[in-house]
Amino acid sequence: MTLPRPHRTDLLIALAGLACGLLLWSFGLYTTGDRVFDQRWAPLIPLAVMSAMEAVRRTLPLTALNVGTVALVADQFTNGNLVTVLMFTDVVYAAVVYGTPASARRLPYTTALITIGVTVGFLVWWQNAIALLIGVITGMISFLPALTGAVVRNHRNAADAARLRAEQTALLAEMDRAQAVVAERARMARELHDMVANHLSAIAIHSTAALSLDKPATTRQALTVIRENSVAGLAEMRRLIGLLRDSSGDTEPAAAPTLAGVDALVAQARANGGPSGLAFALVDARESATALPAPVELAAYRIVQESLTNALKHAAPGKVRVSLAREPAALTVEVTSPRGERPGPTAPGSGAGLVGMRERVALLGGVFEAGPATDDEGSERWRVRAELPVAASDEERV
Template sequence: MPRRLPLLLPPSVRPHRDGVLVALAGLAGGLILWWFGLYNNPRVGKEYGAWLLIPLAVMCLSALGRRSAQPWVLVVAVAALAADVAMGSLLATIIVFTDVVYSAVLYGPSRLSRTLLPASVAVTVAVTLGLMAATREPATLLLGAFCGGVTIAPAWTGVVIRDHRNAAAAQRLRAEQTALLSEMDRVQAVTAERGRMARELHDVVANHLSAIAIHSTAALSLDSPDHTATRDSLTVIRENSVQGLAEMRRLIGLLRDASGGDEAAELTASPTLAGLDALLERARSGAGNPGLKFSLRYEHGAAASLPAPVELAAYRVVQESVTNALKHSAPGTVTVELLGVPPDGGRGSGHRPGPLTVRVTSPLRDTRDPGGTDRLPAPRAPGSGAGLIGMRERVELLGGALRAGPADGSNGGTRIWEVRAELPVEEGSPR
């Protein structure tokens, strides 16, 4: 036979353990007081005798719902207390009532918590004044104090503890929000750092690896018995391999917690625009794209002293553009132009320095099929497609703008590929 599961009350109805303990302790204490005849009003209590156990039982039953059944439990407890006082009263019933008042403030609705303490004060004052008016004896002040101890004291204690709990909950929520914001900042910082490292790795290492791929492809395609061209290609491959390893060593040094010194300074050195001649010379010396020439042109002192972030971004834009030209461009001239910065950098002329404009143009290969439809040319070396993304990120981080795409050339309308980056160099530009 299948085993029958016991019926369990839902959590909202099931009495809490504390309520059960209070009810059992109150019932046991009341029975002891009744057994020995220890009434608060002995004359009246002896008359009612066992009838006093009824208000005690009702009060203990109401204590079972002290957490989950407010404010109805409080209403039943007030009625039970009134009956208990009328019959001579047991101290255990009054003590359980104080716990019900305390629980009503602590666990009851917010409106009940706010109104119960003022109501207790009003009831205590009314009872005290009513007894004094009826008996005109100073001893009634003691009854008023007893009434205040039964109502005001537990209500005030519940208010204090509830306020502390609310303050603690608010502090926990604030701490959780702060921890969440800190985690979001950490994730954003890690993401930004990973993006910066990805740009550096792509711009530094991918450039040399692309040159290696181009020249190794050219070396493998040579069928001439003369090994001079092959030797030249292998020389270029070796030079780019060594330079790639050196750049990788520099990046690894940046990622480590290196101490100060000449070695650390060497590792953290960034390329400058003064190295553009060497960059173009390396591209010019290869045989990976026959018929491709390189030209470097400055205007208006664009090689003047620039902020380090601007100079690094300009160098990386040129480096990536030259690498793409080696992969994709047709025979012709790749022109690198630096425009727009005054010879003194704008510091001595009284004018704000204008943006540095980096412009790299290269001839486009004819990518149209016989039907006149454009098709994507196969690159001379594989790429990740992240070059333009990295360039745009570098430029936008400095508050500049980047445009890359086909444009009409000035020589007979020949189509060219143009990369144009504008980098602000004034002191207020983002760094």
């Protein structure tokens, strides 16, 4: 197994400690005298071992503590070196700061118990005040560094946790911003499609008719419809631009369309679809004209508008029926149109209209259905049906 390389700072600390210890030793400055090993060279061995442990205080903190403890005990049997004791305090501190979380929790309590045990033991043995002094010194070289390390580690952990929370908050804020941008782009796409698509579809159908039929009257009628839809489409585009402007702009946004404008939608579709053999009927079965929440009215209006646009582009000759019904908890919108081969010019479709309608209903928590169906007479029809929830409390707030 490859041992981790010592940290550069730890190597500098180890070399500095060794140099200071050699300086004290060269001047004959010892901590005590008359010990078991009183040879002049004896204190150098614990000093060298403690210096080596300082070099690995960060990479092998527990090993440095265990070996350093043995070196400190061995130093007590020699004349002693003050630098050896000082380096041991740093090893204890490093063991708490850089060691495992479990050891960091245990070491302050362990050193406190050792300090208390040493003090009580020497009091019982010597029965004088010197025992208290030894207890204080033991606490200063063991418990105090461990306590300091625990405080520093707790502050570091708190700083790391705060930084992590800040990063997570920033990440969540960025995700919210991205989702808001996507939602706004989807809303703008729905509005743009619903407001302009029906006008452009009518323009495409009638321009094709004008080009394919060499009849002045038909061409003039088609050009009239094209101009009307061009002007209406331009007005809708200006309204959308007004909605996108801020309050400092010179264009005020117009009010959102409501179900009161469904009659105009059907009338416009009747004018655009008449040459293609389409008839349009509106059946409003609502018992009262009580205003609905603005999001519900806007969604219902756009669903009718897009369904009529799809009928103009794809429906076979016949009757297109628009039905509105008010139930206690929901507004039901249903549009049916004939299915089959369609003579004359048609306009291409992209499927974005159905996606937009489905999204509008989903945002309100309603139910949306679109697909082929069979009426009471057995005729094949295309049906779009949406149930838009309406809470009683919402009506009261309108």
